Amino acid sequence: MRVIGIDPGLTRCGIGIVEGTVGRPPRLVAVGVVRTTVGDDLASRLLALEAGLTEWFDEYRPEAAGIERVFAQHNLSSVMDTSQASGVAALTAARRGLPVTFHTPSEVKAAVTGSGNADKAQVAAMVVRILKLTAAPKPADAADALAIAVTQVWRGAVTNRYAAAVAAAKGKR
Helix, strand or coil, rough: CCCCCECCCCCCCEEEEECCCCCCCEEEEEEEEEEECCCHHHHHHHHHHHHHHHHHHHCCCCCCEECCCCCCCHHHHHHHHHHHHHHHHHHHHHCCCEEEECCCCCHHHHHHCCCCCCCCCHHHHHHHHHHHCCCCCCHHHHHHHHHHHHHHHHHHHHHHHHHHHHHHHCCCC
C-alpha cells in the first residue's frame, strides 16, 4: 500500500510518502514540503497549498492518506491556520476517493517511538531507523509527515476495510 502522510501547516505542509504493509518495514518513496508565501492573503495561500498537494497526489498516486489531527494550542491563530490546511489536505485526498485517517500527535509518537510523549528529535531518529535513512529529513515537518505515513501503514487493516467500503459504495452509484 502506498500512503501519503501529511503534517498540515499553512507556511510549511510536510509530505511523506511510504509503501508498506502491516507487519513489514515500510519503504520511503518521497518526502518534502509544500510552502506558501506568508505575505499572501489566506485564500491565495489555501489555493497554493491545494495546488502543491495536487502535484504530490498526481505524481505519486497514493492509495490512502494519513493526516495529523490538529490539537488545541495556546495560539488560536496558529490552530486556525493549521486546521484550514488540514481541511485542504483532506479535501484533496477525498476528491480522489482515497480513505483519509486522522492521527493524533501522541498516536504518531507512540507508533514510531513507543512513547506518546516522545519529542520531535526522538520521532525523527526513529523515522531514520524505520526507513533506513542516512539522516532525518529537513525541515521537521517533512520528518513528521513520514512518521504519520508510517503510522498509517502500520494501521493498514483499518485503511483496507475503509477502502473496500468506499469501492463498494462507488459501485452502487
